Amino acid sequence: MEPRTITLHDCQFSTYMYEEEIIARIHMLAEQLEQDYAGKNPLFLAVLNGSFMFTADLMKRINMPCEISFIRMSSYQDMQSTGNVREVLGLTENIEGRDVVVIEDIVDTGHTVNALLQQLNEKQPASIEIITLLMKPECLQHQLDVKYVAKSIPNDFVVGYGLDYNGLGRNLRDIYKIVS
Ligand SMILES: O=P(O)(O)OC[C@H]1O[C@H](OP(=O)(O)OP(=O)(O)O)[C@H](O)[C@@H]1O
Numbered sequence: 001m002e003p004r005t006i007t008l009h010d011c012q013f014s015t016y017m018y019e020e021e022i023i024a025r026i027h028m029l030a031e032q033l034e035q036d037y038a039g040k041n042p043l044f045l046a047v048l049n050g051s052f053m054f055t056a057d058l059m060k061r062i063n064m065p066c067e068i069s070f071i072r073m074s075s076y077q078d079m080q081s082t083g084n085v086r087e088v089l090g091l092t093e094n095i096e097g098r099d100v101v102v103i104e105d106i107v108d109t110g111h112t113v114n115a116l117l118q119q120l121n122e123k124q125p126a127s128i129e130i131i132t133l134l135m136k137p138e139c140l141q142h143q144l145d146v147k148y149v150a151k152s153i154p155n156d157f158v159v160g161y162g163l164d165y166n167g168l169g170r171n172l173r174d175i176y177k178i179v180s
């Protein structure tokens with residue numbers, strides 16, 4: 001397929017991961033989750049804003065009793081993590097004794113997931129795992145065990161399918177990477 005190039009704000013991005021590949025990888029993750037959580041009632045905790053599209057497509061493919069809730073964390077300015085992870089919308093559920101699965105669109109430096117895990121672990125869940133659509137292993141600054149990863153990618157800034165560049169690009173159905 002011919003690559004497509006788009007402009008968001010002052011930057012150009014070109015197609016990197018098409019919707020078909022995203023959905024195929026989500027299918028595989030959904031099957032794995034169904035096996036691992038058979039007989040349990042996991043609580044999926046989606047981290048907004050970026051994970052909204054991944055969460056919807058994943059949840060539609062999970063056929064077992066489960067619950068879903070949302071929190072909102074924010075730390076990015078332009079293409080950089082500020083390192084200051086703010087909780088914009090907090091957790092309302094009691095997670096004590098629950099099997100929690102945190103849903104992220106991307107684990108980059110790991111600051112967001114690391115801050116969230118510290119907070120959730122204090123509430124004594126039975127277990128916590130992380131599922132992410134994308135992961136940048138080269139950028140990770142924390143020791144994190146991310147059990148479910150749809151795709152590991154190099155250190156390129158990406159947009160689309162929920163991911164944004166200063167607010168733009170979340171609505172794109174494919175994922176694009178910055179043109180260097
Ligand atoms: O591993 P990290 O370096 O912390 O990066 C990952 C986080 O960055 C993005 O969130 P952002 O703070 O941009 O908020 P958003 O989800 O509203 O876009 C993304 O959705 C992850 O939550």
Ligand code: HPA
Pocket residue numbers: 076106108156157158159163164165
């Ligand atoms: O590559 C990225 N793109 C968009 N948002 C992000 N948040 C962390 N890394 C990224």
